[in-house]
Amino acid sequence: MTTYDTKRIYEDARPDDGYRVLVDRLWPRGISKDKAALDEWCREIAPSNELRQWFAHDPAKYDEFKVKYLQELANNPEAAAALARWRSYTRVTLLYGAKDTAHNQAVVLLEYLHLHESDNLRVIP
Template sequence: MNVQIKRIYHSTNREHNEKRILVDRVWPRGISKEDANLDEWLRDVAPSPELRKWFHHDPEKFELFKEEYKKELDNEEQKAHALQKLKDYAKQGNLVLLYGAKDEEHNHARVIKELLT
């Protein structure tokens, strides 16, 4: 099982035998659906708008954000279902989680990867 996270702006080319999933709630600006080269867009796995706005990619809030986001993934049926779908994809082969955030260290895709590996 190989799970990678990549910023969608840096990665629009598909590598051999990988499943590319966008895990953001909002479509990334400036990327066409064709250029994104996705297999699926799983909006439901993204953090709630309230949590995302509170976090605002502040590195000092990241640990608390991770805790709250994991609670959302555990307690909200749609999020739990989407996370299970990602787990199933990860078992099948190479999985690439795509996100749009500028901060490559403090983002929800990292949390998802942590839960999948």
Template sequence: MFVRFLMKVQIKRIYDKASPDDGYRVLVDGIWPRGVAKRDAKIDEWRKELAPSRSLRQWYGHDQERWSEFRKAYERELAHADPEAVKTLRQITKKQTLTLLFAARSTDYNNAVILKAYLERT
């Protein structure tokens, strides 16, 4: 019999107030968010290496018409990302909630949505 571990991963804008329910907070953007002081960010880690590449991020430009292509391209990048970085995030979910932080305005169309799904699927 196989028991599949249910991981608790959530996403949240970095501009939203931190909460004890956030657990371990990881920023997953490649550039530091505007208007957020590092001392006030309340993050446990910044995983730039799991963010979309600069060229992919610039091409996407948060254009929802490009979402499907962006998602596929970012998933390909994640498949070639540092396996230890992905493993580390998965290990966190065995102990506590993992909150992936992002700066994009859209809560539905951002890289954290894709990374969350990727972590839960692979």
């Protein structure tokens, strides 16, 4: 069973993060590759540039962003491929650069993972 979690990339990497995946389309400002300690940069499943720019991390747009991003994920073969890859790990931490820990693409992606792997998924709040 895979355990999924989300975490800001600006937080220090920890051994209990497991497999660390950056799910931003753009590289986060001020983060070196060493500090990121990534196992994977999966920008192909991040929100499209158009959706990302429209959302602009505005919490008032979050509900609509969530619907649109879930639609993008449903139509993105890389999302299914990523899910299949990540199932082989005990723990996967989805990393993001946004300051808002409640209204970002990693939170939506966590919901997507839950919807598509509900019998084999344990989510850490």
